[in-house]
Amino acid sequence: MSRPVKRSLTLRGHRTSVSLEDEFWRAFREIAARKNKPINELAAEIDDARGVKSGLASAIRLYVLAELQR
Numbered sequence: 269m270s271r272p273v274k275r276s277l278t279l280r281g282h283r284t285s286v287s288l289e290d291e292f293w294r295a296f297r298e299i300a301a302r303k304n305k306p307i308n309e310l311a312a313e314i315d316d317a318r319g320v321k322s323g324l325a326s327a328i329r330l331y332v333l334a335e336l337q338r
Contacts, residue, residue, distance in 0.1 A: 295336065
């Protein structure tokens with residue numbers, strides 16, 4: 269598994285970054301494409317649903333894991 273790399277996203281008009289491994293980033297992009305959603309839109313949905321105790325990168329990883337387990 270690769271080391272995390274900073275990736276830029278735009279959530280509701282604001283730039284942010286998340287550190288994700290290439291494998292998670294690739295799977296995240298594939299899931300967004302399968303759902304016909306821009307990656308920023310899917311990231312915003314995950315951001316809205318996450319608790320304040322978890323970071324966005326962790327929330328994305330858990331989302332990817334849940335999607336792959338379906």
